[in-house]
Each structure stands twice: as C-alpha cells, then as structure tokens.
Amino acid sequence: MKKILSLILVLSFVLTMFVGCGLGKSGYELALVTDLGTIDDKSFNQGSWEGLKKYAEEHKKTYQYYQPSEGTNAAYLESIDLAIKGGAKVIVTPGFLFEVPIYEAQTKYPEVKFVLLDGEPHTEDYQTYHTEKNVQPILYAEEEAGFMAGYAAVKDGFTKLGFQGGMAVPAVIRYGHGFAQGAEAAAKELNLAEGSVSLMYNYSGDFAATPESQARAAGWYKSGTEVIFACGGAVGNSVMAAAEAAGGKFVIGVDVDQYAESETVISSAMKMLSNSVYQALEAYYNNKWEGGTTWVLNASNDGVGLAMENARWRKFSMNDYNTLLKAVQDKKYDINNKSDIGVTELGLKYVNITEVKD
Numbered sequence: 001m002k003k004i005l006s007l008i009l010v011l012s013f014v015l016t017m018f019v020g021c022g023l024g025k026s027g028y029e030l031a032l033v034t035d036l037g038t039i040d041d042k043s044f045n046q047g048s049w050e051g052l053k054k055y056a057e058e059h060k061k062t063y064q065y066y067q068p069s070e071g072t073n074a075a076y077l078e079s080i081d082l083a084i085k086g087g088a089k090v091i092v093t094p095g096f097l098f099e100v101p102i103y104e105a106q107t108k109y110p111e112v113k114f115v116l117l118d119g120e121p122h123t124e125d126y127q128t129y130h131t132e133k134n135v136q137p138i139l140y141a142e143e144e145a146g147f148m149a150g151y152a153a154v155k156d157g158f159t160k161l162g163f164q165g166g167m168a169v170p171a172v173i174r175y176g177h178g179f180a181q182g183a184e185a186a187a188k189e190l191n192l193a194e195g196s197v198s199l200m201y202n203y204s205g206d207f208a209a210t211p212e213s214q215a216r217a218a219g220w221y222k223s224g225t226e227v228i229f230a231c232g233g234a235v236g237n238s239v240m241a242a243a244e245a246a247g248g249k250f251v252i253g254v255d256v257d258q259y260a261e262s263e264t265v266i267s268s269a270m271k272m273l274s275n276s277v278y279q280a281l282e283a284y285y286n287n288k289w290e291g292g293t294t295w296v297l298n299a300s301n302d303g304v305g306l307a308m309e310n311a312r313w314r315k316f317s318m319n320d321y322n323t324l325l326k327a328v329q330d331k332k333y334d335i336n337n338k339s340d341i342g343v344t345e346l347g348l349k350y351v352n353i354t355e356v357k358d
Helices: 002-020 044-058 073-085 096-108 142-155 170-189 211-222 235-246 273-285 318-329
Strands: 030-033 063-066 090-094 113-117 135-140 160-165 197-203 227-231 250-255 265-271 295-297 304-306 351-355
Touching: 030 044, 030 073, 044 063, 044 090, 044 273, 063 073, 073 090, 073 096, 090 096, 090 273, 096 113, 113 273, 135 273, 142 160, 142 170, 142 227, 142 265, 142 304, 142 318, 160 170, 160 211, 160 235, 170 197, 170 227, 170 265, 170 351, 211 227, 211 235, 227 235, 227 265, 235 250, 273 295, 304 318
Parallel strands: 030 063, 030 090, 090 113, 113 135, 135 295, 160 197, 160 227, 197 351, 227 250, 250 265
Antiparallel strands: 265 304
C-alpha cells in the first residue's frame, strides 16, 4: 500500500510539473538551455526565459528549460540533445558560451531551429564562423546601451565615472566605448569644460566576483569616483559590494535591470532579451524565419535600452530618457561601434580617460 501511495505522489508531482509548462502529446515544443546560471539569475537566462514563456503562454505552446550539469561544450550539447528528444522544435540558447555548441548542433539537428543570443556559431579555435539556415543569431548594439548610460550619468550630475569591464570581448568593449561617448555628448551639451569629466577604465580579464575587482572598485570610490558602470557578469557583484561598503556611491548594471541586486544600482544598460526571444519565435511561427543571417538589435527595434522603471537617478527623468532614446533611434549621435580600437582612440575632449591595467 505504501508503495502504491508513493507512486501516486510521484505521478501527481510529475503531472503538475508538466501542466505548468503546458505539456502536450509531443512533449515540449519550445525549449531553453541555460548556461552556467539558473533560470532566475536576473541575467541572460532569466531574461531569455521570460520572453520564451510569454510567447508560449500567449500562443498556447508547450515549453520547458534544461540546465546543463556543468559549463562545458559537451554538457551544453547533451542538454540540447535532451531538449530535442523531449520534442523541441525551437531551442533558445542565451549567451556567447553557446557559440561552439550551436556550431556543432546546427548540422547535427538540421530540422530543429536555434535562437542564439549574443553570439554567432564558430569552431572552438575561432577559425571558422558559419551559420546554417536553422540558426538565428542575435547580436546587440551594446554601444547604444552604453552611450545612454554614460549620457544619463553626466546629465544626472556625475562627473567622476568608472567603467569596470570583464573580459575584453567585443560586446564588453562596445559597452565601454559607448559609455565614454555618452558621457562626452552630455558634457558637451551641458557646456562643461573640456576634460572636466573623469573616467577610470579597466578590464578585469574575467567574469567572476573576485577580491581583486572589489578592491579595485573600492580604490576608485575612495579616490572620488561616484558611479561605476559594471560590465562583466559577476564582476558587477564585486563592484556593488565595494559601493555598499563605501556608502553614497553608485553602480550602473548591465544586460538586464539589476536594481534588485543592490540599493547602489542606479540604473542598468539593458539588452532587451525577452523582446529578442519573443521576436524570434514570432518570426518562426509567422513563417518569417531569417535563419542564416544575424540580427543586430538596437534602440530602433527595441533591442537595447536603459532601465528606468526601477531607476534611482537623482535628476534624470523618464521624459529625459524618452528624449534621449528618440535621439539615439534617429541617429542624432554618431556612436563609434568599433571594438578593435582602444578607448583612448575615440578622440574625446570632455572626458579624461585613465586606463588602469593590472
């Protein structure tokens, strides 16, 4: 009797889990494979999942997510295989860590569609980039998001800024260069003196929360830096910890709205991940799939923006943001998006940049 009761309880649990995701006879039609983080990581996984979930529930599609056992290409491919065995027709993969796995999966599973956020398929040695028709890579105009963050910071009254990047990959570089250029544009509009905005600038070389990154940020804050744009995954946690310890200092988050991470987060430069996934799924089901070509989403097509709903700006208002957003959409500002040049090569006059190389 106890065995029967236990079996009933297990079956009830499984059934509840399946109903929650709308399980159908053919399994889960839409799937997301997470990276190293969890589905509620307040970053790429969560933002992507929210877009998939929204589309699935609005259009009555079955959906599920799969979390790899470890952060390796082999583990990502195993989870992709599991999703396909579970009935997935479209699989969303959030982040550049999936570039190599998708390079392999796109030919192994030609009948399955893949949405690759923030990356393009390539071999492990980076020698070959190739996108099959069943893959929709999505990149973002990080320079525009960074620009808006830098612009808002100076318009809000900050003149002592910091940029703490993670690894110096193109996306992080574009965020940093955009941030510097936004600060430059705002300083010019405010008629500030040339060189009156200072910018401490560093790439930590990783995406981890480390004592070194926290100490670096603490040193900047102690020396007068007022707000740091933290652009490097968990590096941001180190910067937030430094800001909290310093008191009266601020952080600008990245990729998603990180306001809940710390009271010091004044706003975030965002990639509209949820919108991106929704748009890709909409294209697939409306027979407008554009696989084989890369989307570059920007402010004009709701791809990037500045978090304002939970912002803690002192003066920069929603009206100010709407004016700025329209200006960026209308290409009022000439924002350099090159990632193969140094930040000091941007030719800025109002922003005095100090590169910190550990």
